[in-house]
Amino acid sequence: MYSDYRILKFILIILYCVIFIKNIEYVLFSVLAICIHELAHIVFLKISGVSIVNFKVSFLGFEIYLREKKCINRELIVYFVGSLSNILIGILFLVIKNIFTVEIFDKFIIVNFVIGFVNLIPVFPLDGAIILKNILFRKFRLNTAVFISIFVSVFLAIIILIFIMSLFLKFSFINITYVVVFIFVIVSTYKEYRLFISTFVVSKIDYKKYLFLKEKYLKTVLISVTYDTELLDLIRLYKFSRFSVFCFLDGELKIIGMMNEFNVLECYKKFGNITIRKYYEKNLK
Numbered sequence: 417m418y419s420d421y422r423i424l425k426f427i428l429i430i431l432y433c434v435i436f437i438k439n440i441e442y443v444l445f446s447v448l449a450i451c452i453h454e455l456a457h458i459v460f461l462k463i464s465g466v467s468i469v470n471f472k473v474s475f476l477g478f479e480i481y482l483r484e485k486k487c488i489n490r491e492l493i494v495y496f497v498g499s500l501s502n503i504l505i506g507i508l509f510l511v512i513k514n515i516f517t518v519e520i521f522d523k524f525i526i527v528n529f530v531i532g533f534v535n536l537i538p539v540f541p542l543d544g545a546i547i548l549k550n551i552l553f554r555k556f557r558l559n560t561a562v563f564i565s566i567f568v569s570v571f572l573a574i575i576i577l578i579f580i581m582s583l584f585l586k587f588s589f590i591n592i593t594y595v596v597v598f599i600f601v602i603v604s605t606y607k608e609y610r611l612f613i614s615t616f617v618v619s620k621i622d623y624k625k626y627l628f629l630k631e632k633y634l635k636t637v638l639i640s641v642t643y644d645t646e647l648l649d650l651i652r653l654y655k656f657s658r659f660s661v662f663c664f665l666d667g668e669l670k671i672i673g674m675m676n677e678f679n680v681l682e683c684y685k686k687f688g689n690i691t692i693r694k695y696y697e698k699n700l701k
Contacts, residue, residue: 442523442527452501453499456498456500460494461494496543498543502531502535503529503532503533506525506528506532509524538565538572539568540607541604545568548564549562549565562612566605569605572601573605576597576598576601577598580598624658635659637661638661638662639662640663641663642664646692647684648689650677662677675692
């Protein structure tokens, strides 16, 4: 079933290209260049011995998820080699074109250069965002590196939005391709943000488990919040070395319910950033 879903997504991508690009040669060359790009990733993964956890097809190409996350240098090369392969193939065919004065490779050259350089743009889920995160990790802590890469991705998405709005205001025209890219970048960046929050908080909880087992006790802090507080706001109130328990109050300061930080994280993973009120409404149904 999952494989059928991936195939369906890939077919939808091809249909999108056919409808909006309206040039079958560019579509075919784009598919070929993307396959070369991801094949370069896979070949290097096999050579370097890095395991693949998952493999997905998305609007901007394929997404490869790695098992080893601690080997920064190797991961950096893995994500860079795809774009490098497209750029080198573009240069190779450009040389062939100039030597033998043939024009049939023009579109293939353009497509390879576009895919090669566009994938280096630091927006999620492109390779450039992962490359930027790995480079930043050499200078900063992992949490800081992830936060900066997310910020850069959002900033560039806003630039795309401004460009779309300027086209509309000046020419009363909206390019659907830019709109789709903007939406996809925002959605992918938001997923990365949620993953970052979950991973960061889980690391804190694991540290508290270690303290509890080592010291045989753990200091606990009780925090009272309103019934309409969102889950993400609760996560921001977590104390690093203390176990947080939240007490939910209504307008009359009556206790509606209680939840510890582990339960809050599980709810956030399951329902997203909803309010406590909505969470209880969902559970009562």
